[in-house]
């Protein structure tokens with residue numbers, strides 16, 4: 001007797017589509033990008049202490065670094081908040097502007113926010129950030145629709161406050177095979 005393959009959840013499918021789109025359409029464009037996000041002139045990057053310590057090559061304790069920031073003697077581009085650090089207004093130290101590459105690509109020092117930008121799954125929706133010039137919402141929508149197949153409709157909406165954030169949500173017009181099986 002054959003065992004039916006488990007049907008992937010929507011969130012996992014969207015995460016796969018985001019990863020595939022990043023690999024095929026975004027990352028190949030990064031070295032030729034005219035507005036690299038790693039300059040952090042537009043984006044704010046959230047980091048944890050181990051990443052701050054590694055990227056800024058700090059040798060002091062976290063307490064000493066925090067005290068230095070509080071005294072206004074730390075890197076001006078780093079702001080602490082709620083146990084995290086927010087970096088803005090100067091290029092990331094790991095950004096190699098000569099070739100447009102990240103020096104910590106694939107390493108733990110690379111913040112999660114870098115891998116999520118500009119397309120990521122969020123709460124069973126796909127979010128695309130148009131501040132990245134490599135994002136083509138129409139192509140991403142087509143790829144998502146093709147992955148989901150017939151019976152799914154992709155709806156697009158822009159954030160009211162931040163219109164460069166476009167959300168793709170999925171409306172299931174017919175039950176998926178796995179959903180029908182669950183009801184038996």
Ligand code: SF4
Pocket residue numbers: 026027029030031033034035036037038117118131132133134
């Ligand atoms: S903005 Fe987009 S294309 Fe440019 S460097 Fe960042 S991810 Fe790559």
Ligand code: SF4
Pocket residue numbers: 037038045092093094095096101102103104105109110111114
């Ligand atoms: S860690 Fe790498 S990908 Fe992230 S901002 Fe710095 S250079 Fe860019």
